[in-house]
Amino acid sequence: EAGVAQSPRYKIIEKRQSVAFWCNPISGHATLYWYQQILGQGPKLLIQFQNNGVVDDSQLPKDRFSAERLKGVDSTLKIQPAKLEDSAVYLCASRDWARGYEQYFGPGTRLTVT
Amino acid sequence: SQQGEEDPQALSIQEGENATMNCSYKTSINNLQWYRQNSGRGLVHLILIRSNEREKHSGRLRVTLDTSKKSSSLLITASRAADTASYFCATAYISSGSARQLTFGSGTQLTVLP
Numbered sequence: 001e002a003g004v005a006q007s008p009r010y011k012i013i014e015k016r017q018s019v020a021f022w023c024n025p026i027s028g029h030a031t032l033y034w035y036q037q038i039l040g041q042g043p044k045l046l047i048q049f050q051n052n053g054v055v056d057d058s059q060l061p062k063d064r065f066s067a068e069r070l071k072g073v074d075s076t077l078k079i080q081p082a083k084l085e086d087s088a089v090y091l092c093a094s095r096d097w098a099r100g101y102e103q104y105f106g107p108g109t110r111l112t113v114t
Numbered sequence: 115s116q117q118g119e120e121d122p123q124a125l126s127i128q129e130g131e132n133a134t135m136n137c138s139y140k141t142s143i144n145n146l147q148w149y150r151q152n153s154g155r156g157l158v159h160l161i162l163i164r165s166n167e168r169e170k171h172s173g174r175l176r177v178t179l180d181t182s183k184k185s186s187s188l189l190i191t192a193s194r195a196a197d198t199a200s201y202f203c204a205t206a207y208i209s210s211g212s213a214r215q216l217t218f219g220s221g222t223q224l225t226v227l228p
Contacts, residue, residue: 004156042202042218043157056215091156101145101206101214105156
């Protein structure tokens, strides 16, 4: 089966600019997660979707971050405006909740804010 | 703050040796998972151990869980250069009703020297 797809793989922007990341989960996976991974740290959950509904966005900085999952498949994560501390790898993961707890991760988008 | 903490932060061994990584966590869990991350890549699920299990094996991997001490260990036997990667433990807890999320530790960077 095809894995989790993410694009772009790399993005460099200046602070205060906007950026958007795209994720296409594994077909049939109802649960989708966005993580932020700062260099040298483990992934930190930003938001969790179940189909097209938000399950948990308690750690999402809502003043600048937004995410959506229209039609319960693809998802986009947006940052507007970006800050220097947003430089990180943004990982998307999906899970088939009916089959277990394992999460499948995409390759990530490396964001550099200058 | 991240619940799981890995020890050591970095580990360097010779090919053929065994590698042991430890993880400690703070609150009650449903299960604990180990993931591997090669440089510049997404995370790959290695093994899951449930809270009512004490030991689990998968190929060259052996995971133990001590819920009384809130700790787990990952043993990789007969290591290979290809095992060079960062290893993360992730604890699964119940949040927002039936949703289950992962909280990742900061990882152990394993280097296997040929």
